[in-house]
Amino acid sequence: MSGKNLDGGSFRDKVATVDQSGKRIWIFPQKPVGKYYNARTALSVLYLVVFFVLPFIKVKGHPLFLINILERKFILFGQIFWPQDFFIFGLGMVLFIVFIALFTVVFGRVFCGWICPQTIFMEMVFRKVEYWIEGDAAQQRMLKNKRWDADKIFKKGIKWLVFWVISFLIANTFLAYVIGIDELRQVISEPISKHTGGFAALLIFTTVFFFVYSWMREQICTTVCPYGRMQGVLLDKDSIVVTYDHVRGEERGKFKKNEERTIGDCIDCMQCVKVCPTGIDIRNGTQLECINCTACMDACDRMMAAVNLPTGLIRYASENQVTQKKKLRFTGRMRAYTAVMLVLLGVEAWLLASRTDVGVSILRTPGQLFQEQPNNQLSNLYNYKLLNKTYQDKTLELRPDDFKGSIKLVGETTLKVPKENYASGSLFIYLDKTEVKHRKTKLSIGVYENGKKIKEIHTSFLGPFSAN
DSSP states (O other), X not given: OOEEOTTSOEEOOSOTTBOTTSOBOOOOOOOOOSHHHHHHHHHHHHHHHHHHHGGGOEETTEESEEEETTTTEEEETTEEEOGGGHHHHHHHHHHXXXXXXXXXXXXXXXXXXXXXXXXXXXXXXXXXXXXXXXOSHHHHHHHHHSOOOHHHHHHHHHHHHHHHHHHHHHHHHHHHHXXXXXXXXXXXXXXXXGOHHHHHHHHHHHHHHHHIIIIITTHIIIIIOSHHHHHHHHOOTTSOEEEEOHHHHOSOOOOOTTOOOOSOSOXXXXXXXXXXXXXXXXXXXOOTTOOOOOHHHHHHHHXXXXXXXXXXXXXXXXXXXXXXXXXXXXXXXXXXXXXXXXXXXXXXXXXXXXXXXXXXXXXXXXXXXXXXXXXXXXXXXXXXXXXXXXXXXXXXXXXXXXXXXXXXXXXXXXXXXXXXXXXXXXXXXXXXXXXXXXXXXXXXXXXXXXXXXXXXXXXXXXXXXXXX
């Protein structure tokens, strides 16, 4: 519950969306109006266009983006990646986490308010639909509290139907990123009996999205998402966040026309609280529920302009900028995160640059010893597996690199690898006994395409304990 501290100020000791009995308090935020909201709307339109259009974009007949977890196939910017490239993704995720940490240390939760899909869809799509059907915050509250008559049934029914349709569109788009737009067309157009799994996935995704945006809403940000709790260890007094200038604003007091104001600039109008989508009072300081959506900034600026007081009472600023008038400085922690990020970025760039279009593994067949061959030779049996990561069929050749011997395929004359597919088989490597100096002799095998060496593979050759 809330109360008073020893100085008479208010403090906050409960979650804004839960009452004293633990029951959820439903949030009915007023619709924001202002330059920041307009900027967020413009960015959201661009975001939504990219989200819904991207699955339809193809490069040479292939998706620009595909995250096919089921087949372990990933396409980014037209480049295909397979499980063998997963270490690149793993490092990329670490790089992303470090970037988020650095970005949060410097700019707080700007990502949450401006880029996060949860915020974009909730505030810029579903919330707007709600305003359109049920009216403003006061009308929504009245509708929720009134009995179930024809008007309430009609409005709630229409809203939930529109929510379900939007959720269905999001689910289809989301699935298109997973299985591809062509496969999705088949799931939609062909009988359900042919695509039971795809239809079930669509239904599950639609239901999840509908549940999130019709009931969970801000609870995703305040309860489910761990990012808000990361603020406690990431933010410091130099981090730029949505901040109430308490030095200028306190002591609060109602505005009186034609008065000569001798107290703080905060007129205690509560507009910053009424527009907050998570129900907090930004004047209580940085809180885990704050998603930096800037709705309170627009509301405060509008009220300050109305009473002829300077705007910016709530603005992007750090604690040190408010209390000590310090400019943003590059702290030691910021430098440390930046250094780690640059190192990881360099390694990731090197891995991408050195990545080849063909994956090759050559391993000695388990349980097989060397074989004596005519002409004073020894042979080892190997299993090979080739992965073609490209959209064209490939014909490859294996040649000895650092040894005098020969490589012979079993049952094949050439190594043909279909596009986006595997090829596997067995081969023999023949060496003169004079070349075998150790129990295990290290060998290097070159992989060639059209006479050009594209990769080098290392393996070992098993020989007798004593060879001459």
